[in-house]
Amino acid sequence: xxxxxxxxxxxxxxxxxxxxxxxxxxxxxxxxxxxxxxxxxxxxxxxxxxxxxxxxxxxxxxxxxxxxxxxxxxxxxxxxxxxxxxxxxxxxxxxxxxxxxxxxxxxxxxxxxxxxxxxxxxxxxxxxxxxxxxxxxxxxxxxxxxxxxxxxxxxxxxxxxxxxxxxxxxxxxxxxxxxxxxxxxxxxxxxxxxxxxxxxxxxxxxxxxxxxxxxxxxxxxxxxxxxxxxxxxxxxxx
Numbered sequence: 001x002x003x004x005x006x007x008x009x010x011x012x013x014x015x016x017x018x019x020x021x022x023x024x025x026x027x028x029x030x031x032x033x034x035x036x037x038x039x040x041x042x043x044x045x046x047x048x049x050x051x052x053x054x055x056x057x058x059x060x061x062x063x064x065x066x067x068x069x070x071x072x073x074x075x076x077x078x079x080x081x082x083x084x085x086x087x088x089x090x091x092x093x094x095x096x097x098x099x100x101x102x103x104x105x106x107x108x109x110x111x112x113x114x115x116x117x118x119x120x121x122x123x124x125x126x127x128x129x130x131x132x133x134x135x136x137x138x139x140x141x142x143x144x145x146x147x148x149x150x151x152x153x154x155x156x157x158x159x160x161x162x163x164x165x166x167x168x169x170x171x172x173x174x175x176x177x178x179x180x181x182x183x184x185x186x187x188x189x190x191x192x193x194x195x196x197x198x199x200x201x202x203x204x205x206x207x208x209x210x211x212x213x214x215x216x217x218x219x220x221x222x223x224x225x226x227x228x229x230x231x232x233x234x235x236x237x238x
Contacts, residue, residue, distance in 0.1 A: 031216075042099075046105035178224065179232065183225065
């Protein structure tokens with residue numbers, strides 16, 4: 001067994017953090033913040049262009065292509081992260097955040113700018129509090145996390161069903177459940193990311209790719225939490 005492997009085992013048993021841990025954690029939040037900025041710019045830029053909005057929403061096919069592309073990018077990046085270079089994985093993350101911004105441009109047609117801004121800051125505060133809790137808590141959130149993951153599958157199925165039912169009441173219930181779900185997932189993901197990065201001995205490309213995946217997970221938590229809160233507190237632009 002190599003010395004690095006022994007050091008990792010010792011750190012895992014003692015709960016110690018590696019010397020590379022602070023830098024890796026900074027990368028997680030820097031990448032996440034940059035992705036959110038890219039998403040926001042692309043969403044606002046698309047919404048500000050009548051030609052782009054017409055091209056995007058004149059046909060459902062365009063929206064479906066975007067959604068499928070986004071899902072494909074997430075699954076491809078996650079599944080192939082070990083074989084991708086760090087630069088390629090980062091590029092895919094940037095492309096995903098840009099596409100997601102284009103897709104989210106519709107919120108500017110539905111909600112007021114003031115409402116969107118207020119909900120964004122509510123989301124940021126809630127997300128920050130739960131991410132901090134997940135980082136500092138000594139409680140193992142693994143069991144709760146597994147339950148939340150199963151609940152995530154359930155809410156996805158329920159949301160698809162409601163696309164056909166078109167029940168506003170059911171949609172509101174799903175929104176409240178979604179908020180609770182992603183509040184919990186934020187704490188769980190924060191703890192998992194901390195544990196994973198604490199075991200990394202250095203700033204190798206493999207370690208940075210783990211940090212990149214962590215940024216992607218937290219980015220998805222933030223975006224989903226924001227959208228569910230927007231459904232609850234957002235004020236219509238009509």
